[in-house]
Amino acid sequence: MRSGKCFGLCLILVVGLLATVPALADDGEIPALSYPVFTTSAGQSADIITLNILVEEAGVGYDYCDVPDVEMLSTGVGLGGAVSGPGFHVEYMTDTEAYPVGTPFGTLIVVIGASLKGMGASGLTVEDEVARVESILAYCQENDVTVVAVHVAGYTGRGAPGSDNERMIDCVVPYADCLIVAAEGNEDDRFTVLAEEQGITLIEVEYALGLVDVLKTAFSVEE
Amino acid sequence: MHRKSVYRFMLFSLALVLLAGSAALACTMIPVTPGASADGSAMTTHTDDSGTDTFYVFMVPAKDWEPGSMLEVWKNTDDGPYTQLRDPLYSPGSIPQVAHTYAYTDASYSFQNENQVGMGESTIGGARELRNSAGWFEVVELQRIALQRAATAREAIQVMGSLAEKYGYCVSGECITVIDTEEVWLFEIFGPGALWAPGSERAGAVWIAQRVPDGEVSVSANRSRIGEIDLEDTDHFMASSNVYSLAQELGMWDPDSGVPFKVYETYGAKAYSPYNARREWRVLDLMAPSLNLSPWMERYPFSVKPDVPVTVQKVMEIERDHYEGTEFDLTQGLEAGPFGTPNRYPTSGSQNPEGSSGWERAISLFRTNFSTVVVARAGLPNWIGGLTWFGYDAPHSTCYIPLYCGATELPESFRVGMRGGSYDMFSRESAWWAFNFVSNWADLKYCYMIEDIKAVRDPIEEEFFAMQPFIEETALALYNQDPDLSRSFLTTYTNASATRVVDAYWKLASQLVGRYADGYVYGDDTYQRDSVGYPQAWMDGVGFGQSTIIPESGLVPGIDDIDQE
Numbered sequence: 001m002r003s004g005k006c007f008g009l010c011l012i013l014v015v016g017l018l019a020t021v022p023a024l025a026d027d028g029e030i031p032a033l034s035y036p037v038f039t040t041s042a043g044q045s046a047d048i049i050t051l052n053i054l055v056e057e058a059g060v061g062y063d064y065c066d067v068p069d070v071e072m073l074s075t076g077v078g079l080g081g082a083v084s085g086p087g088f089h090v091e092y093m094t095d096t097e098a099y100p101v102g103t104p105f106g107t108l109i110v111v112i113g114a115s116l117k118g119m120g121a122s123g124l125t126v127e128d129e130v131a132r133v134e135s136i137l138a139y140c141q142e143n144d145v146t147v148v149a150v151h152v153a154g155y156t157g158r159g160a161p162g163s164d165n166e167r168m169i170d171c172v173v174p175y176a177d178c179l180i181v182a183a184e185g186n187e188d189d190r191f192t193v194l195a196e197e198q199g200i201t202l203i204e205v206e207y208a209l210g211l212v213d214v215l216k217t218a219f220s221v222e223e
Numbered sequence: 224m225h226r227k228s229v230y231r232f233m234l235f236s237l238a239l240v241l242l243a244g245s246a247a248l249a250c251t252m253i254p255v256t257p258g259a260s261a262d263g264s265a266m267t268t269h270t271d272d273s274g275t276d277t278f279y280v281f282m283v284p285a286k287d288w289e290p291g292s293m294l295e296v297w298k299n300t301d302d303g304p305y306t307q308l309r310d311p312l313y314s315p316g317s318i319p320q321v322a323h324t325y326a327y328t329d330a331s332y333s334f335q336n337e338n339q340v341g342m343g344e345s346t347i348g349g350a351r352e353l354r355n356s357a358g359w360f361e362v363v364e365l366q367r368i369a370l371q372r373a374a375t376a377r378e379a380i381q382v383m384g385s386l387a388e389k390y391g392y393c394v395s396g397e398c399i400t401v402i403d404t405e406e407v408w409l410f411e412i413f414g415p416g417a418l419w420a421p422g423s424e425r426a427g428a429v430w431i432a433q434r435v436p437d438g439e440v441s442v443s444a445n446r447s448r449i450g451e452i453d454l455e456d457t458d459h460f461m462a463s464s465n466v467y468s469l470a471q472e473l474g475m476w477d478p479d480s481g482v483p484f485k486v487y488e489t490y491g492a493k494a495y496s497p498y499n500a501r502r503e504w505r506v507l508d509l510m511a512p513s514l515n516l517s518p519w520m521e522r523y524p525f526s527v528k529p530d531v532p533v534t535v536q537k538v539m540e541i542e543r544d545h546y547e548g549t550e551f552d553l554t555q556g557l558e559a560g561p562f563g564t565p566n567r568y569p570t571s572g573s574q575n576p577e578g579s580s581g582w583e584r585a586i587s588l589f590r591t592n593f594s595t596v597v598v599a600r601a602g603l604p605n606w607i608g609g610l611t612w613f614g615y616d617a618p619h620s621t622c623y624i625p626l627y628c629g630a631t632e633l634p635e636s637f638r639v640g641m642r643g644g645s646y647d648m649f650s651r652e653s654a655w656w657a658f659n660f661v662s663n664w665a666d667l668k669y670c671y672m673i674e675d676i677k678a679v680r681d682p683i684e685e686e687f688f689a690m691q692p693f694i695e696e697t698a699l700a701l702y703n704q705d706p707d708l709s710r711s712f713l714t715t716y717t718n719a720s721a722t723r724v725v726d727a728y729w730k731l732a733s734q735l736v737g738r739y740a741d742g743y744v745y746g747d748d749t750y751q752r753d754s755v756g757y758p759q760a761w762m763d764g765v766g767f768g769q770s771t772i773i774p775e776s777g778l779v780p781g782i783d784d785i786d787q788e
Contacts, residue, residue: 046351053352053417123573154356156298156393160309182357184315207357207420 030218034106036077036099037062042133043168045113058215064091070139077103087122109148114164130171137175149176152208154184251444252343254400254407258438261532265599267400269343274590276331277303278655279638285326292320301331301363305643315359327370335628336370339609341402341597345443349396349491353414358391376403384430391427398443404601407435413490429469432461439526444502447491496580542618545585557764561757564669587618594618607698616658622680622724629710630717657728664735679731
């Protein structure tokens with residue numbers, strides 16, 4: 001796993017990478033993020049698949065679960081041996097040579113996107129999902145796990161005030177240490193305002209694909 | 224294989240297993256080739272089963288465009304006005320306009336142009352990792368632009384495919400049937416996956432088109448139908464240049480595995496569900512009963528030769544089907560209620576018994592927005608040969624109206640009205656509401672009211688078919704004198720037919736309200752009010768009267784007075 005091999009920063013490389021990331025907007029700089037990484041969804045939309053593909057493309061190993069709870073998350077890498085089943089999916093892509101099973105997670109990347117179909121497949125209502133997401137984000141906050149909130153669905157993945165998507169944004173952002181959003185989904189500056197209010201970094205990428213370079217930088221991935 | 228693609232292939236396979244039974248999409252299409260039809264027509268049906276789409280239908284005229292003109296691309300155009308309150312129209316940008324655009328019929332899913340190029344649509348979902356919201360095009364916009372630009376089915380496919388490749392495709396997998404007077408195709412399109420962005424060198428979509436062999440019929444019912452492909456057989460296959468490479472890159476297919484590439488096992492992968500397969504079976508079985516197809520086959524042939532040549536009336540009959548007469552008959556059993564309604568309203572997937580996909584999914588659905596039989600006929604001028612039999616709302620309760628593609632306008636009632644929400648949207652100015660109201664009211668006493676509906680509908684449709692040769696003979700005579708006169712005639716006939724049917728349905732709506740009220744049936748002829756009660760079988764099934772049988776233990780002694788201090 002490439003992500004494991006590059007652990008330990010090379011300052012020159014970071015500077016070089018920063019200079020070659022045109023997809024990055026100037027809104028803010030991504031804070032250095034630490035391994036191991038856990039990915040999940042707030043709202044169970046298909047955007048989690050996009051996120052995982054982009055994280056993988058960035059060369060960042062990760063563990064994934066669509067509907068984790070605090071107990072599972074607290075077991076660290078390997079998620080306590082959880083296995084996929086109906087309405088429950090896990091994926092293990094962490095380099096366990098560098099980060100053995102049980103290593104506490106350093107970063108949680110959560111993609112925001114509500115899908116009634118997705119929640120239904122997991123047997124969740126919107127209220128269930130909000131409560132579940134808030135509980136794992138609170139755990140992260142209490143245990144110094146950096147929370148990166150991502151929105152890549154663009155304009156069509158937003159929705160009117162009060163919509164499920166907006167509820168997920170309101171649920172996740174208060175716990176986020178950093179926001180990464182595709183520009184089309186921030187045309188109304190909703191995320192800009194939220195980031196300013198919370199004093200957190202907002203990274204605006206033109207398209208979801210821009211997330212790859214952002215993550216390479218944040219995790220100091222060697223090209 | 225691409226790095227980690229073996230692992231992804233495993234995950235992909237696992238995801239298919241886990242996704243079993245989660246399908247919940249809509250729309251059915253029945254494409255019929257000229258060699259399979261009774262009169263040499265190419266046909267495709269479409270039921271727009273969204274339940275949320277706009278019901279506006281209107282004719283868009285042909286137009287010449289100045290060099291340098293641009294065409295604004297739109298998203299959410301299929302949404303109804305109420306849905307657009309939540310998801311407003313949105314334009315990601317503009318593309319170069321062509322010098323001339325053809326006239327066409329615009330709708331949520333636009334369906335025919337003046338060259339007799341016709342279309343139907345069915346959402347087929349497919350692999351979720353193909354979705355990329357940065358794409359500019361939804362399928363409805365691709366259809367619209369293809370009808371504006373295409374003179375043949377092949378051209379329409381190339382327009383849709385090339386635009387999607389260049390600007391990106393942003394919604395889930397879709398199947399479009401595309402017909403002209405000679406050919407009938409299924410065009411399946413999917414997104415490019417997460418590793419695409421506008422302007423990148425990669426293709427913004429992957430698509431495959433397979434022609435239905437002449438003499439055969441096919442079906443599409445919310446899952447991919449294209450299996451193996453042979454791109455050297457250009458008479459029957461077309462595809463985007465990335466058709467194999469993207470599947471390899473995403474770990475969906477390994478050419479070294481020895482497993483042949485199949486669209487429905489890669490981009491269109493979806494776990495088996497009767498939600499899809501039952502309708503495929505029903506269409507093919509009704510077309511070719513001699514094949515004795517099992518209703519429980521995992522996969523059905525791409526196309527079959529019908530036992531007898533197919534007529535427009537036959538495909539209308541299939542569009543109105545609820546598996547009547549089969550073990551899946553939705554008009555039978557306790558679940559059909561006392562009056563045999565075929566309608567089964569949506570339930571949550573979590574309510575399904577284990578291993579079940581819930582209710583049987585009929586071809587004719589209560590929430591159908593509109594349905595069509597789009598017809599293209601060689602040997603006639605396009606304006607006369609191109610004809611769409613159009614019906615608002617559920618096929619079983621609608622009346623199909625002939626809309627000639629040469630018509631230049633439709634009644635105003637076809638482009639007004641909206642539905643949904645908590646404020647007053649029911650409107651007698653809107654044609655759609657007439658059909659929707661009749662269909663909903665009929666659900667109160669379906670087995671009675673469907674007969675009232677047939678009594679109004681069938682004579683009108685029969686008359687349309689009886690008059691058709693004479694209408695077209697007249698139109699052709701006028702065409703030979705002056706094509707514009709022919710067009711004016713077809714416009715008048717189309718509008719008169721539409722208005723006649725809409726008026727008949729508003730009258731029918733009033734009749735049904737008067738005739739069926741408070742559980743009684745009021746007879747027009749007898750001047751009597753019948754208390755029809757409930758069928759005995761249904762009463763026995765629900766335990767009629769059991770709660771009012773005095774217990775064997777007898778009654779508890781009464782009390783004359785009680786102290787309630």
